Amino acid sequence: MAVFTEVSPAQAQALLDHLHLGTLSSLRGIGAGIENTNYFVDCTQADGHLHRYVLTLFERLTAEQLPFYLRLMQHLAQRGVPVPEPHADAAGEILFEVAGKPAAIVDRLHGGHQLAPDAFHCEQVGATLARMHLAGRDYPLHQPNLRGITWWRQVVPQLLPFLDVAQAELLRAELVYQEQLVASPRYAELPQGPIHADLFRDNVMFEPGEGPGRERLTGFFDFYFAGVDTFLFDIAVCLNDWCIDLDSGRLIQERASVFVAAYETVRPLTPGEHRLLPALLRAAALRFWVSRLFDLHLPREASLLKAHDPRHFERVLRERIASPWHALHGEVAE
Structure with missing residues (x-):
């Protein structure tokens, strides 16, 4: 993520000492993204081996909100879902303070991103996502999806002055459509639980497998948009x-x-999930169009920050409206 808060080697070492993780050998800011401050942290332990972690400083989320995300990652990791597990101190705490910000340190996943996926990669992500949903069903903490419809209602009026007439009309109309959907009995029947809510190509890691193009999924990360919502979303x-x-x-x-x-x-999806998938595809496109508009037009300062182009998800939303896709018969309506 973007580097909003500078962390010194001494500050990083203090946390490593508290967690008994070894001696800092490298501290490097991660320049992609727009929400938190992240650093790659490499350290040498007493056995001489190099261990790699990610240090995250939370810029928007509060110390009251963060246990939901961190304990969810811990819960999933302990149930065999490949996610970074937060490191705890002797008292079991996993949330700390670094440079005046709430912070956590988690294991760094092996491998790299697959930004040009094929069906083989999609198959692995789909199956692992379902495993994650099942593993989270008994997670005891609850927090809504903070970038869901309540947030859309709040920020859409702030965004309208920045849009042309056609964009503003689309944004208003889609918000009304989604409000009606959420208020419907069929929506209330959708299975719910903790979801990732931001599982893009750059939030999944793969490592080389057997043969060209046969990478093996090594994990999901960046759970800091997670919340309780429909699995279908x-x-x-x-x-x-x-x-x-x-x-x-x-x-x-x-x-x-x-x-x-x-x-x-x-x-397996329920019949109601199959019926509402086209509508939720629109909801997911709206969510990221709104957030990218928000980050572009109402940005925060950061030492490394580049907002994503909101026009991409405007195109996606228009496509989902014009050509709804139904998983049961695997076709796009003409």
Whole structure:
């Protein structure tokens, strides 16, 4: 993520000492993203081996909100879901303070991003997402999706002055559509639980596998938009990133069908989820169009910060409205 808060080697070492993680050998800011301050932290332990971690300083989330995210990661990791596990001190605490900000240190996943995925990558993400949803069903803490419809209602009026007439009309109309959907009985029947809510290509890691293009998924990370919401929204977020043509926003049917089929090998979708998938694909596109507009027009300062282009998810939303995709028969309506 972007570097909003500078951390000195001495500050990083103090946390490593508290957690008995070794001697700092490298501290490097991570320049991508827009929400938190992140550093790669490499350290040498008493056995001489190099261990790698990620140090996160939370810029927006409060110390009251953070236990939901950190304990969720801990909960999932302890149930075999490949996510970074937060490191605890002797008292079991996993939230600390660094440079005056709430902070945590987690394991660094192996591998790298796959920014040009094929059906094989989508299959692994779909199945692992379903495992994550099942593993989170008994998670005891609750927090809503903070970038859900309540947030959209708050920020859309702030964004309208920055838009042209056609964009403003689309934004207003889609918000009304989603408000009506959320108020409907069929929406209330959708299965819910803790979701990632931001599982884009750059939040999943792969490492080389057997043969070219056969990378193995090593984990999901960056859970700091997680919340309790419909599992279907999480699926829709993934489909709108992993299974599309980035230039046009068009859904690639082969990838989308493989993703949903792999998910259903672990957790079959209900009939209601199948019916509402086209609507939730629109909701997921709206969510990221709104947030990217917000980050572009109402930004915060950071030493390394580049807002994502909001026009991408405007295109995705228009595509989902014009060509709804139905997983049951794997086709885009003409």
